Amino acid sequence: MAFKRVFGIVIDSVGIGEASDANKFDDVGADTLGHIGEFYKGKLSLPNMEKLGLSNIRPDNPIEGVAVVDQPIGYFGKMHEISVGKDSMDGHWEMMGLPVTEPLGFFPHGFPAELIEKIEQFSGRHVIVNKPYSGTDVIHDYGEHQMATGDLIVYTSGDSVLQIAAHEDVIPLEELYKICEYARSITIDKPYRIGRIIARPYVGPDKDHFTRTSNRHDFALEPTGETDLDRLKAAGLDVLAVGKINDIFSGHGITEGVHTTSNEDGMNHTIANAQKDFKGFSFTNLVDFDAMYGHRRNPEGYGQALMAFDKQLGDLLAILQDDDLLIITADHGNDPGFRGTDHTREYVPLLVYSPSFEVGESLGIRRTYGDFGATVLDNFNVSGNTVGTSFLSELK
Numbered sequence: 001m002a003f004k005r006v007f008g009i010v011i012d013s014v015g016i017g018e019a020s021d022a023n024k025f026d027d028v029g030a031d032t033l034g035h036i037g038e039f040y041k042g043k044l045s046l047p048n049m050e051k052l053g054l055s056n057i058r059p060d061n062p063i064e065g066v067a068v069v070d071q072p073i074g075y076f077g078k079m080h081e082i083s084v085g086k087d088s089m090d091g092h093w094e095m096m097g098l099p100v101t102e103p104l105g106f107f108p109h110g111f112p113a114e115l116i117e118k119i120e121q122f123s124g125r126h127v128i129v130n131k132p133y134s135g136t137d138v139i140h141d142y143g144e145h146q147m148a149t150g151d152l153i154v155y156t157s158g159d160s161v162l163q164i165a166a167h168e169d170v171i172p173l174e175e176l177y178k179i180c181e182y183a184r185s186i187t188i189d190k191p192y193r194i195g196r197i198i199a200r201p202y203v204g205p206d207k208d209h210f211t212r213t214s215n216r217h218d219f220a221l222e223p224t225g226e227t228d229l230d231r232l233k234a235a236g237l238d239v240l241a242v243g244k245i246n247d248i249f250s251g252h253g254i255t256e257g258v259h260t261t262s263n264e265d266g267m268n269h270t271i272a273n274a275q276k277d278f279k280g281f282s283f284t285n286l287v288d289f290d291a292m293y294g295h296r297r298n299p300e301g302y303g304q305a306l307m308a309f310d311k312q313l314g315d316l317l318a319i320l321q322d323d324d325l326l327i328i329t330a331d332h333g334n335d336p337g338f339r340g341t342d343h344t345r346e347y348v349p350l351l352v353y354s355p356s357f358e359v360g361e362s363l364g365i366r367r368t369y370g371d372f373g374a375t376v377l378d379n380f381n382v383s384g385n386t387v388g389t390s391f392l393s394e395l396k
């Protein structure tokens with residue numbers, strides 16, 4: 001079977017239970033979808049993902065509210081991560097055939113003085129905080145100080161990130177981006193090798209009314225080698241990126257990239273792609289699940305976001321054509337019912353659909369997220385992915 005268009009949607013952080021190596025990450029017991037289902041006590045309604053076979057992925061322990069269906073319309077399974085980390089870059093690069101084998105720099109006690117001093121010198125601003133912090137708490141606790149002094153709020157998390165929060169009226173966006181670009185340029189190599197420098201602009205009059213804006217910008221490390229996106233682009237196919245994808249791959253291998261302001265906007269752009277005539281791969285990331293609910297440990301909001309996504313998914317399913325293939329997966333977990341506020345090492349769901357399918361079957365447990373990219377390449381007869389195993393021939 002060969003498809004003219006493949007749509008990939010990454011529902012960021014929607015894990016489906018502890019991975020076999022969760023113990024190495026202190027994540028035993030993490031279960032993003034399972035715990036959201038438990039929180040909703042049967043009221044988590046995801047009819048479209050249900051009929052694709054979401055709970056069929058784990059029939060012995062179905063997600064509460066999501067039935068195991070007799071005749072799923074999609075193929076279903078779960079994928080294991082082989083990258084050394086559990087951040088978005090590890091997940092997405094691995095999906096596209098480039099697992100991360102060297103750990104990215106991680107600074108649980110803050111960044112070394114040498115680095116902070118360089119940022120201070122470049123920006124002419126004093127740096128405060130410099131430790132792991134929740135991004136909403138950090139502006140609540142230090143935003144007013146920043147408004148009074150113009151100091152830079154630098155913080156990190158359990159991921160390989162250096163984040164700079166800046167009130168848009170105090171440190172103009174353009175200046176913030178310049179500082180982030182500078183920080184990016186000096187943290188590429190070891191000992192830093194920081195996955196992402198993230199600009200975190202916010203607005204508001206006082207600490208109880210600060211809100212972060214969609215002017216967030218991620219300055220990621222460039223992919224360390226060729227990815228399946230590069231391979232598709234080089235083969236003359238269209239590669240349409242929606243949301244954070246463009247940042248995660250630093251624009252490499254993408255023929256057309258659009259930024260989004262929310263999950264809803266991301267799905268609208270995906271649906272708009274489905275209404276376009278193209279040949280190739282449309283690749284979407286929906287980050288709200290992670291940024292707004294997973295890291296905030298908010299199972300109620302996470303469930304609402306899943307239900308809203310499922311609704312829009314229905315609109316997308318309705319317009320897909322027989323020669324379209326849809327692949328839904330995630331890049332890591334971020335269980336809102338788990339301790340801490342960081343990502344969790346989990347299996348990710350794999351749901352695969354085309355209107356041309358008769359009835360779906362299990363794709364089992366995939367050894368690596370790389371099977372996703374391998375399948376896309378296989379479909380377009382493009383070679384180069386040596387990491388994953390295509391499941392194209394299993395689709396009937």
Ligand SMILES: O=P(O)(O)O[C@H]1O[C@H](CO)[C@@H](O)[C@H]1O
Binds near residue numbers: 135160161163291
């Ligand atoms: O707490 P906030 O600022 O949302 O940061 C979160 O966003 C970062 C990037 O996804 C994560 O590493 C996590 O720390």
Ligand SMILES: [Mn+2]
Binds near residue numbers: 088290331
């Ligand atoms: Mn992510």
Ligand SMILES: [Mn+2]
Binds near residue numbers: 290291295343
């Ligand atoms: Mn995250």
